[in-house]
Amino acid sequence: MLVQLAEMGSIPVMDTGGDLNFPNTHLLDVTGTDAVTRSDVIVLLDVEKLEQTFTVSNRYTREKNSRLQPGCKVVNIGLFDQWIKSTTLDFDRLWPVEYTIAADTSLAIPRLTEELRRILESEPQQKKTLEERFNRTKGLHDATRGRWKQQLERDGNREDISLATLSQEVWNCVKGERWIVTGNIGGFTRGLWDLDRPGSVMGGQKAAGLGTALSRSIGASLAVRKDGGFCVAFIGDGESLYVPSSIWTAVHHHIPLLVLLLDNGGYVGEGAHVTWASESRNRSTANQHIATEIQNPRVDFAALARAQGAYAEGPIEKRSDLRPAMERAFQVMKKESTLALVDVRLKGREQQA
Numbered sequence: 170m171l172v173q174l175a176e177m178g179s180i181p182v183m184d185t186g187g188d189l190n191f192p193n194t195h196l197l198d199v200t201g202t203d204a205v206t207r208s209d210v211i212v213l214l215d216v217e218k219l220e221q222t223f224t225v226s227n228r229y230t231r232e233k234n235s236r237l238q239p240g241c242k243v244v245n246i247g248l249f250d251q252w253i254k255s256t257t258l259d260f261d262r263l264w265p266v267e268y269t270i271a272a273d274t275s276l277a278i279p280r281l282t283e284e285l286r287r288i289l290e291s292e293p294q295q296k297k298t299l300e301e302r303f304n305r306t307k308g309l310h311d312a313t314r315g316r317w318k319q320q321l322e323r324d325g326n327r328e329d330i331s332l333a334t335l336s337q338e339v340w341n342c343v344k345g346e347r348w349i350v351t352g353n354i355g356g357f358t359r360g361l362w363d364l365d366r367p368g369s370v371m372g373g374q375k376a377a378g379l380g381t382a383l384s385r386s387i388g389a390s391l392a393v394r395k396d397g398g399f400c401v402a403f404i405g406d407g408e409s410l411y412v413p414s415s416i417w418t419a420v421h422h423h424i425p426l427l428v429l430l431l432d433n434g435g436y437v438g439e440g441a442h443v444t445w446a447s448e449s450r451n452r453s454t455a456n457q458h459i460a461t462e463i464q465n466p467r468v469d470f471a472a473l474a475r476a477q478g479a480y481a482e483g484p485i486e487k488r489s490d491l492r493p494a495m496e497r498a499f500q501v502m503k504k505e506s507t508l509a510l511v512d513v514r515l516k517g518r519e520q521q522a
């Protein structure tokens with residue numbers, strides 16, 4: 170539906186990181202570009218957090234700057250406004266919009282498409298403008314996809330495992346299957362995979378609550394199991410330790426799930442924040458490791474999974490070991506309909522998000 174609307178008006182489309190509604194392979198997909206900064210009209214369809222979408226914020230100083238150019242008109246279509254109440258943590262600061270239209274977007278999009286068709290039929294001179302916009306958008310799309318590929322190529326000589334190479338290796342293994350992916354590993358699944366099947370991405374987590382990743386992935390796998398599907402989950406080492414017993418649940422119920430355990434030795438995002446905060450206040454960083462590192466000993470995640478009857482590989486540190494280990498895990502997961510985990514040691518303190 171959204172593809173039809175976009176193609177009708179040569180409209181660039183941006184995904185804000187929820188469930189997949191527009192293929193990343195489509196030439197009108199401009200996710201991850203600065204298209205929003207140059208728009209004069211923006212239509213939001215089921216976008217929940219306007220401030221997050223429209224501002225660049227500095228993680229540390231908390232300073233926020235609007236990405237919209239002056240005079241840009243925003244039309245908000247969806248139902249999220251209906252549940253706004255009491256706490257701004259749920260929805261950010263209220264963002265000024267031109268119109269708010271309460272609607273089920275599955276009904277609104279066909280209506281918009283029809284209306285657009287009617288207008289374009291009566292204004293054939295618009296054709297050239299649409300063509301020009303299509304070409305500009307295609308250029309933006311290709312350049313962005315190209316940058317993700319370049320990053321992958323740059324990591325090509327590394328002996329250790331980067332997020333780009335991990336993402337690509339997993340893709341090589343599962344493409345053509347009925348997967349549903351969760352965890353965006355620094356944007357590389359969006360950047361390198363072909364996400365073109367509705368329902369193939371399980372999007373963002375509310376409140377960023379740790380402990381949800383494993384259990385949500387098991388739920389997703391359960392939902393697609395009857396169609397021969399399975400979930401591919403990229404999960405942080407810290408995150409996975411919140412509810413490790415959910416591994417047992419997946420094994421017990423024969424739920425197929427491929428877990429790529431992003432083992433960077435701790436709460437690396439948190440650790441970086443502690444370091445930054447200490448440095449900016451002229452304090453020592455000597456205690457930065459406390460409550461952020463999970464080391465001495467490192468956790469043997471493969472053993473943790475095996476202890477609960479799951480199949481496991483790892484820790485894998487070398488890139489050359491990754492593909493065979495993943496192939497083995499993948500085969501067992503499919504054949505035995507169970508959870509298979511690959512513990513991937515990330516050097517260079519790579520972060521999950």
Ligand SMILES: Cc1ncc(C[n+]2csc(CCOP(=O)(O)OP(=O)(O)O)c2C)c(N)n1
Binds near residue numbers: 437439522
């Ligand atoms: C229930 C809960 N407790 C604590 C936090 C704070 N928190 C955010 S990220 C994080 C560490 C995550 O570590 P990991 O999954 O290893 O990811 P990494 O930063 O290493 O990529 C913590 C503790 C949270 N979001 N939710």
Ligand SMILES: [Mg+2]
Binds near residue numbers: 437
């Ligand atoms: Mg970690």
